[in-house]
Amino acid sequence: MTLTRQGRFRLRVAAVCATLLALVAAGAAGIVGANAASGPGCRVDYTVKSEWxxxxxxxxVVTNLGEPVKGWKLKWSFPSGQGVTNDWAANVKTxxxxxxxKNLSYNKKIGTGESVSFGFAGSWTESNEAPTSxxxxxxxxxxxxxxxxExxxxxxVAAMEPGWNVGNTLDAIPEETSWGNPLITEELLDTVKAAGYKSIRLPVTWTDYIGEAPYYTIDSARLDRVTQVVDWAIERDLYVLLNLHHDSWMWIDDMPTDHDGVVAKFDAVWTQLAEHFKDYPELLVLESNNEPQFAGTTHEEGDAYNDELNRLFHEIVRSSGGENEDRLLVLPSLHTNGDQARIxxxxxxxxxxxxxxxxxTIHFYGFWPFSVNVAGYTKYNEDVEADIVGTFTRAHDTFVANDIPVIIGEWGVLNYDHTRPGVHQHGELLKYYEEVEFQARDKGITMQIWDAGQFLNRNTLEWRDQxxxxxxxxxxxxxxxxxxxDSIYLEKDAVxxxxxxxxxxxxxxxxxxWHGDSPLAEGDDYTVSGDTLTLTPAALTRLAGDRTYGVNSTIEARFSDGMPWQIHVITYDKPVLADATGTTESFVIPAEFTGDQLSTMESVYADGTPTEPGGWNSFKEYWTTFNPDYAAGTIILKPELLNALNDGQTVTLTFHFWGAGEIDYEITKNGTSVTGSAL
Incomplete structure (x- = not known):
């Protein structure tokens, strides 16, 4: 057993002595099962992973050293009155x-030399002595x-990888469910734990729960609720990264004009939180501030304000005593930006x-034009990859190489959401995710995915896109x-x-x-020359089947590791757009998509000048200015686009489709009226 340093939680000395005596006695007497081949036997590795x-x-961990068992019960006694408050991977009763x-249905069999593991959350009063048999x-x-x-x-930080954000929940304004997510439950955390996540980031906006000056007392019910969620997570052996979240732009950003008031409030809030959580185990990690920002400042001025708050946070937590004396503390850069000057x-x-x-800590949402689909960045390309590699290399070389760990407290892509399908082409998005995770592993950086409900459905506890x-x-x-x-588009009536x-x-x-469980035949169905994979006409004809519009079949390119790459065989015709009338607040273009998908849209005046918004380029931001509705058979033009157009001037919209390529359409705005016609 390894004892921890002063201030960290540990097993009591009595447990160590009892264990040593038990092991000596076992060695002298020869424990049943020491010879695995001769009959029943077993080994138990009992670990207190954290204590508070x-x-x-x-x-x-239970290892079977004897004959295979088809069901198991493990029994022991707690020497000092401990209890079990929760369990996982076994049914634990006291x-x-x-x-x-006792085993669960899926882990009841243990072969010779095989192991099963389970865990539990326990309670203790005077001491936590280890079992002796x-x-x-x-x-x-x-x-x-x-x-x-120790x-x-x-x-x-490595033990926190991978991590998951409980986004838009306790950080929602003003209440936990205000932004559409249900209350955090134990079942939600069970789901996250079972999925393989080792940590959660628990964003909390405290603003509406902080009293008036000079004490800035945190509402007790709010603190109790946050404590409940922290306790649930720790009981499941999940690290918890707790912070001040949207407070960053609700009052902390006033620091340039109300320096002393903001500092006093920041001091009071963190003093209360540090005192409240000071006896919590090392599974609780504290983060100074989310995406720190300061109104009306230059980068250099903002850096100075952020430095001041980070140092104040550090002083408050460390001086509060208890486990806070050596708890892991997380400090953000200005805006949690990963540019070299900020880090x-x-x-x-x-x-x-x-x-x-x-x-x-920094945040990472990738190369902005790709992340929101603007300026024609519809595909994962060298610019997107260079941004990923550059950010992770800077973080590694600046921090990790100097023994300072890095947590990407939020990562993903902007504008990705289950309510906004099509902003990112699915395969191009997967390439981005694949490279980001590789760079994180390669550079020794821990990441916590931002999930505001777009990945895990909080109501059904199922992944929206498995x-x-x-x-x-x-x-x-x-x-x-x-x-x-990830797609091969075949025009319906073409050879x-x-x-x-x-x-x-x-x-x-x-x-x-492979097509399902059946391998395709190299030579007859496909050829590989260097890195060029070519599917034959015969294979594509078979895979296209009756050539109905849309995805006819999906095949997989399999590699020696990782996920197979899906390739969709799609039949399409050139989409047909119809004339339309409407207003700047409600305008839709009737569209027969005929199996095709929209990738982006350009918007220019007759002289080629790009329209607003985003007049620096012709390609407009997907979903913010336009989006397809495949079920309704329409393309929706948003007020953000239409209200920015010049009256009376003809605008050419060029819709880019993945299969058919470019299709032009004209619109004209007069006052609040809009007319459109196909070209």
């Missing part, structure tokens, strides 16, 4: 000091016990604080191969010819094409 005043997380853990189905087991090990900041300032702050339990989640999960450990596109894609193997071996 009144509670702890237990992790148990009766007095006696504990019985374990029995598996009545057989006494070999065992080891260990307590929380983790460095780098190790702590250089944060690096100086961290260096001067001279505290080995600090981490830096394929995207599967990519996330695969990306935690390995690369996946991709290709130049089917060979179609080629370029493979991006990402260091993996290409293993062939």
């Amino acid at each position: 005043t009144g509670g702890f997380i237990g992790d148990v 009766k007095g000091a006696d504990v019985t853990a 374990f029995k598996l189905n009545g057989t006494t087991c070999e065992f080891t016990v260990s307590g929380p090990s 983790l460095t900041a780098i190790e702590t 250089d300032v944060l690096k100086t702050t961290i260096d001067e604080l001279d505290d080995d339990m600090l981490a830096a 394929h995207i989640f599967d990519y996330f999960e695969s990306g935690w450990t390995t690369r996946s191969g991709t290709a130049s596109f 089917i010819e060979a179609e080629s894609l370029t493979l991006d193997r990402n260091g993996l071996e290409f293993e062939g094409l």
